[in-house]
Amino acid sequence: MQIMALPQMVDIEEDTLTIVCSLSNPPQVKALFVLELQRNTSVSFEKIVSITLNIDNFQEEIYYVDLSLQGRTTATGTLKPLSTAELRLTFTKENVRCQEDFKEYMCKMSGVDSNSNSIPEQDAESNPVKISYRVQPNRNEMPGVRIFEQQFDTNERQFEVGTALQLTCTGQIGSDPSGTIRWCAKTGSAQSFTGLPKTPLHSQSSPSGCQYTRSSTITYNLTTSDIYTQFLCESGYSGLCGTGTAEQSLNTTLGKGRGQNWNIQIVS
Template sequence: MTFAFLCAILLSVRLLASAQNIQIQPLPPTVNYGENDLVIVCSITNPSQLAAVYFIELQRNSSTLFDGVVSVVTGQTSPIQWKDFALRNRASATASIDSPSSAQLRLTIDKANVQCPSDFKMYKCRMSGFSSIASESVSQETSPIIISYIVKPAVIEVPRVKILNELYVTPDRQFPVGTAITLTCRGQTIRWCAQKTNEMMFTGLPQTPIHSEASLSGCQYTRSSTITYNLTSQDTFTKFLCESGDTGLCGTGTAIQYVNISTTVTEGSSTTSAPSTDEESSTINSPTTNDTSENNDTLTTDGTSASGTIAGGATVLVLLILLVV
């Protein structure tokens, strides 16, 4: 009976000594890429069970193995020991193992230096110390964790314009009414919206876009999106928008680009522009004195002047009268 009681006590002591004394935490739990620093903390969970902490190390997954990143070691001139020297150039570490209650190792990668996706891997912490319960050395490690992240689209290209069925992109931004154009934009999840001249806000376009296959670019999968739009008389000036990272309403995306399209009146239209005042006056200018004398002469069929014939006849008549007298 006494032997059984003693075995139970010894088993209880072993269980306490083997309790997890190290933990790993990412701060924040989910990193907004480009907005948050990437912080990983190794800390002691049960300091009362430890008389001392000798060593804490942060490790990162590399292929199938975990390699040391940075550690803190007691009794060293420089307690912080870097093993990943490439990361050391863009990260910082703070640590303390003076007391089990305050022992921790903290890695910080500034948001401007976070590399995606290479920094978002599996990490784990290791520690060694001396148990205050079992009076023996303790060596433990955490289970691996994956650093989760969110990427908000930040880059999107200006829409490219092409007349339907033509091979090449056009720099033109003004087209006749009735022209069918295609608009192409490349980014993450793309939405198309438009705003006409008399409209106060952008509204989503009903056209179904054609998407290309997505390809990985950094931490984002990007693809091209193309819509076909038939210009009408209402498109005197229409602003087209393509955006990624929308939050509901058109124009609320985190990456937005625009292109402005206007229409012209086609030739043969029933409405033509009226001539200017200068043009009208130039067609009705009064002739000069020479022009007047020339214009007052009416030509006969034989090319002689009618007015000259009449004058000659009158002269002959006067001479006949004088002879008779």
């Protein structure tokens, strides 16, 4: 038996996943009665779908053992001719379930070999294949603003020069739980965002559907240089600041006298 996953690394919402069970050496098989696809449940491999030859009418019948797959997958296949025998399970890209579907799979068959003997177990099973996924973050929540060492976010949007602010951004980091949310800034005279030198504090990541989420908190001291400064929190970045697939920004301006007026807006 052999198993093939197309693709083995799935881009969520972009790729359709197809798992195919087929014979690696059809001439060694005389007759095929069952092809089945199994999934690892972390305890053992369990059958989820199969194609079986009904010995009463010699018709091929496809069975869903895992009924949760019905309606969001398509199972097709044939047991003859042996040269094209296969079981094919296709997951529609809109209906994959990241915590259930991306596991190890293997194929198994039942039949007789060219000498009319039952096919031994070591030849009747494929090696397992692990299917993985990746997804880019696409949403961060509106950042929170808190005066340093205070317990709660403030609704105030005007601060004195020298105020230490804690900025917190919570959002998606993609399929890698070690992903981070970074902070960048751009003053009124700068042409582009640059990373803030201080390392932000990150919460533990937690799964949420196909994404992991976490928060990032950084402290910033307002100075007279912040006549107009934009702060950017982003995840899913691949290079310089501003390359993130999920981002939010805070715009800052100095008000009259010693105050500063903070305006929050979404950057899409």
